[in-house]
Amino acid sequence: MSLFAEVPQAAPVAVFKLTADFREDKHPSKVNLGVGAYRTDECQPWVLPVVRKVEQLIANNHSLNHEYLPILGLPEFRASASKIALGEDSPAIKENRVGGVQSLGGTGALRIGAEFLRRWYNGKNNTATPIYVSAPTWENHNAVFSDAGFTDVRPYRYWDAEKRGLALAGFLEDLENAPEYSVFLLHACAHNPTGTDPTPDEWKQIAEIMERKKLFAFFDSAYQGFASGDLQKDAWAVRYFVSKGFELFCAQSFSKNFGLYNERVGNLTVVAKDSDNASRILSQMEKIVRTIWSNPPSQGARIVATTLTTPELFAEWKDNVKTMADRVLLMRSQLKAKLQALGTPGTWEHITQQIGMFSFTGLNPNQVGYLIKEKHVYLMASGRINMCGLTTKNLDYVAESIHETVTKIQ
Amino acid sequence: MTRKVMLQICSDPTLTLDYLPTLGLPEFTRSATELALGRDSPAIRENRAGGVQTLGGTGAIRLGAELLQRWYNVGGARCGPVYLSSPSGGSVAATLQGAGISDIRSYRYWDPDKKGFSVEPLLEDLEVAPEQSVIVLYASAHCPTGAEPSHADWKQIAEVMMRRRLFPFFLLPCQGLCWGDPAQDAWSLRYFVSLGFELLCAQSFSTNFGLYSDRVGSLLLVLKHSSLLLAVQSQAASLVHSLWSRPPGGGARLVTMVLNNPALLAEWKEGLRVMVERGMLIREKLKERLRMLGIPEFWDHVTQQRGLYCCTGLTEEQVQFLVMRCHVYLPASGCVNVTAISGRTLDHVAESIYLAVTSDLQEYRH
Numbered sequence: 208m209s210l211f212a213e214v215p216q217a218a219p220v221a222v223f224k225l226t227a228d229f230r231e232d233k234h235p236s237k238v239n240l241g242v243g244a245y246r247t248d249e250c251q252p253w254v255l256p257v258v259r260k261v262e263q264l265i266a267n268n269h270s271l272n273h274e275y276l277p278i279l280g281l282p283e284f285r286a287s288a289s290k291i292a293l294g295e296d297s298p299a300i301k302e303n304r305v306g307g308v309q310s311l312g313g314t315g316a317l318r319i320g321a322e323f324l325r326r327w328y329n330g331k332n333n334t335a336t337p338i339y340v341s342a343p344t345w346e347n348h349n350a351v352f353s354d355a356g357f358t359d360v361r362p363y364r365y366w367d368a369e370k371r372g373l374a375l376a377g378f379l380e381d382l383e384n385a386p387e388y389s390v391f392l393l394h395a396c397a398h399n400p401t402g403t404d405p406t407p408d409e410w411k412q413i414a415e416i417m418e419r420k421k422l423f424a425f426f427d428s429a430y431q432g433f434a435s436g437d438l439q440k441d442a443w444a445v446r447y448f449v450s451k452g453f454e455l456f457c458a459q460s461f462s463k464n465f466g467l468y469n470e471r472v473g474n475l476t477v478v479a480k481d482s483d484n485a486s487r488i489l490s491q492m493e494k495i496v497r498t499i500w501s502n503p504p505s506q507g508a509r510i511v512a513t514t515l516t517t518p519e520l521f522a523e524w525k526d527n528v529k530t531m532a533d534r535v536l537l538m539r540s541q542l543k544a545k546l547q548a549l550g551t552p553g554t555w556e557h558i559t560q561q562i563g564m565f566s567f568t569g570l571n572p573n574q575v576g577y578l579i580k581e582k583h584v585y586l587m588a589s590g591r592i593n594m595c596g597l598t599t600k601n602l603d604y605v606a607e608s609i610h611e612t613v614t615k616i617q
Numbered sequence: 618m619t620r621k622v623m624l625q626i627c628s629d630p631t632l633t634l635d636y637l638p639t640l641g642l643p644e645f646t647r648s649a650t651e652l653a654l655g656r657d658s659p660a661i662r663e664n665r666a667g668g669v670q671t672l673g674g675t676g677a678i679r680l681g682a683e684l685l686q687r688w689y690n691v692g693g694a695r696c697g698p699v700y701l702s703s704p705s706g707g708s709v710a711a712t713l714q715g716a717g718i719s720d721i722r723s724y725r726y727w728d729p730d731k732k733g734f735s736v737e738p739l740l741e742d743l744e745v746a747p748e749q750s751v752i753v754l755y756a757s758a759h760c761p762t763g764a765e766p767s768h769a770d771w772k773q774i775a776e777v778m779m780r781r782r783l784f785p786f787f788l789l790p791c792q793g794l795c796w797g798d799p800a801q802d803a804w805s806l807r808y809f810v811s812l813g814f815e816l817l818c819a820q821s822f823s824t825n826f827g828l829y830s831d832r833v834g835s836l837l838l839v840l841k842h843s844s845l846l847l848a849v850q851s852q853a854a855s856l857v858h859s860l861w862s863r864p865p866g867g868g869a870r871l872v873t874m875v876l877n878n879p880a881l882l883a884e885w886k887e888g889l890r891v892m893v894e895r896g897m898l899i900r901e902k903l904k905e906r907l908r909m910l911g912i913p914e915f916w917d918h919v920t921q922q923r924g925l926y927c928c929t930g931l932t933e934e935q936v937q938f939l940v941m942r943c944h945v946y947l948p949a950s951g952c953v954n955v956t957a958i959s960g961r962t963l964d965h966v967a968e969s970i971y972l973a974v975t976s977d978l979q980e981y982r983h
Contacts, residue, residue: 208841209815209841209845210689210690210749210784210815211688211689211690211815211848211849214688214691214845216848216851217854217855220858223639244635251633252633252634252635254633258634266623267624273828274830275823275829311861311862313862314859314860314861314862315860315861315862318860318861347859347862350855350859354856462636466634468634468635468863469634469865469866470865470866470867471863495715497675497711497712498679498711498712498716499672499675499679499861500672500673500676501672502673502832503832504831504832505831506831507865
């Protein structure tokens with residue numbers, strides 16, 4: 208008898224199942240608007256030209272070897288990654304109270320931050336500290352925090368389905384009513400899955416309450432540069448909080464904005480009150496890292512560090528990022544235009560108002576089901592579509608499919 | 618060879634940087650599993666052995682620990698005590714604790730009188746371990762001692778573990794660098810599989826491929842039936858999802874390429890032989906130097922142990938002396954990485970050890 212006989216089959220992650228179903232579908236016009244990765248207009252993955260260039264530089268650099276990185280990661284990477292998030296002239300960096308932990312993508316950064324908070328925040332090992340995640344949020348946020356040991360992961364209001372925008376009043380109310388020292392997971396920009404971000408003014412209101420109620424800001428920044436095409440603009444919220452004197456964590460991913468998905472490049476930026484706090488925090492982070500992956504992989508970090516610290520490469524990268532962001536913006540405006548031209552019932556302004564990779568279409572589960580089954584257009588049950596799955600070739604088909612769906616199914 | 622293959626990979630226009638599957642590159646985990654168990658392993662043929670690509674050996678241990686903590690013997694007593702050898706390497710205990718395993722005990726392994734491995738105390742400890750305890754075993758190249766059970770010892774260990782329903786969690790930190798032959802280094806693991814054990818094995822490719830910073834590892838799962846393998850892999854995927862989401866691609870691709878290309882495979886195996894020969898040579902020379910200096914004890918254990926490590930048997934005071942007076946750095950356990958000794962430093966190391974053993978170390982006593 209096996210000691211694993213009682214192990215149940217785990218439910219597959221929804222977005223992976225969607226992609227698997229898409230792969231099996233033989234329909235010639237099928238479209239995958241599910242998984243969150245950039246695709247070109249030919250619907251292909253895109254290795255950024257600057258990345259190819261830097262890969263060659265690294266491969267031909269015989270002074271580099273494969274010796275273990277330090278536990279916290281490549282120093283040049285950590286410093287340049289934090290700088291990209293907080294800005295060259297960040298007071299926090301000048302005051303030496305910023306640290307970085309190189310992590311396995313954004314997920315790894317979130318997990319390290321969560322493990323640290325569980326051990327050291329709001330008392331010791333206080334697993335009951337409420338962790339607030341937006342409703343809706345990226346499906347893995349819940350798992351990361353509960354697997355790190357937190358027992359109370361709860362939603363804060365975020366998406367207003369009726370007005371198809373930010374549920375600001377509900378959000379602010381949930382902030383006001385949150386127990387002191389609760390942790391709030393905030394999307395720095397290009398909210399996943401809604402594509403709806405607070406305006407600067409709304410961020411100010413959020414920050415004001417968080418400061419007053421002593422709530423901890425844990426930013427998830429997976430799309431810097433990718434959202435608006437402008438690195439500074441996409442980092443506005445994080446930098447604003449820093450300027451208000453918050454201590455905070457920011458989990459950065461370079462999967463999307465560098466197209467380095469499988470290299471697993473991320474950074475947990477820690478902003479502390481002073482350098483003494485920062486160094487003690489990092490020392491504890493080291494102990495946590497040691498027992499999960501021991502030390503991080505070097506390749507992706509080298510690519511990012513080299514790019515960010517070499518002016519010509521940095522300029523080329525910003526250009527590559529803008530290429531991606533611009534294509535997404537183009538698809539947004541063209542989809543909206545086509546739906547309006549078809550006279551598709553409902554309003555479609557939100558498609559161009561939302562930002563980043565994703566759009567919350569507002570389609571209901573029945574409509575989603577129809578789109579998938581009858582039209583072979585794959586999207587998440589929530590109605591989320593990945594704009595990168597749209598191309599000039601499939602736009603018409605997708606627009607017509609949405610039109611047909613909305614008119615047939617209510 | 619690594620550089621050559623890396624350049625090939627970089628220049629391949631068909632390779633993208635798209636996410637790997639959560640469980641890793643299938644060709645990699647298949648190759649890693651075959652390397653560990655042998656291509657003709659019954660467990661592979663019966664579809665009940667599979668791997669999960671992890672972040673080096675540490676990632677494999679952590680994932681294995683998480684699986685055991687949550688899913689081992691779910692209907693029964695859950696994950697009881699986990700036994701580690703005494704002494705045990707690096708961060709194994711801390712990694713287990715990171716997964717929430719708190720009941721960590723030890724079994725006797727290193728015999729300070731024999732300066733090697735003794736099987737009797739280990740067997741005694743296994744006899745009294747609670748049934749279904751997890752026993753962490755180095756398949757070869759024990760860290761930190763370098764001392765190995767013989768095949769006869771392994772047979773006795775397996776017999777007790779089978780009888781007392783103890784669960785093997787093997788560590789395979791540098792397959793090929795112990796005996797210079799990957800099959801030899803996996804003998805104990807394959808023996809247990811042939812007896813029908815279910816087991817986990819944490820494989821690291823850091824050292825045997827020199828890919829330390831690429832973080833290449835695999836958690837090998839061997840279950841009783843293929844349906845169980847699928848269920849456990851699905852749970853592993855769920856755990857991976859909230860730990861690191863997906864593994865990194867580069868290193869795994871390189872390892873896969875080497876293991877599946879006959880010319881590269883031969884080149885790799887030759888490289889292993891060269892490294893092991895160098896290690897043996899250093900051991901021989903160190904022992905010979907010590908003998909010529911007139912060291913008062915036998916230092917046969919230096920050449921009897923295998924792999925990267927040598928447990929010198931030096932006391933804490935002697936180690937302190939080495940560090941502070943001779944600038945020879947080694948951990949308090951007295952276990953050293955022999956490959957870190959070069960032709961240039963050998964004399965100094967030998968002389969320092971001789972001094973440590975023969976001097977009056979009053980000032981280093983606590």
